[in-house]
Amino acid sequence: MPAVPTFAEAGWPAIDGTGYRGLLAPAGTPREIIMRLNAGVNNALQIPAVRARLTEVGYVALGGTPEDYGRIIGAEMEKWGKIIREAGIKVE
Numbered sequence: 001m002p003a004v005p006t007f008a009e010a011g012w013p014a015i016d017g018t019g020y021r022g023l024l025a026p027a028g029t030p031r032e033i034i035m036r037l038n039a040g041v042n043n044a045l046q047i048p049a050v051r052a053r054l055t056e057v058g059y060v061a062l063g064g065t066p067e068d069y070g071r072i073i074g075a076e077m078e079k080w081g082k083i084i085r086e087a088g089i090k091v092e
Helices: 031-044 048-056 066-087
Strands: none
Touching (some): 031 066
């Protein structure tokens, strides 16, 4: 898409447009279930074939705690919310 400017070309040189993938559960899901799912994902991310495949398709497998991912989500919401407000973007 050569006609689409990069963030820097559009006047946002400090923007990191990295995407994230992770698992979320409905609000109110018992902590015990969240922790079992988290342990399963973290265990899977330690399997060499899983890590290799994720790397092959361009992902960096981090793993971590539900709180770690919550901080990432919060930081992204803050960052993109500011950009949306400053750009005057509205949902119609």
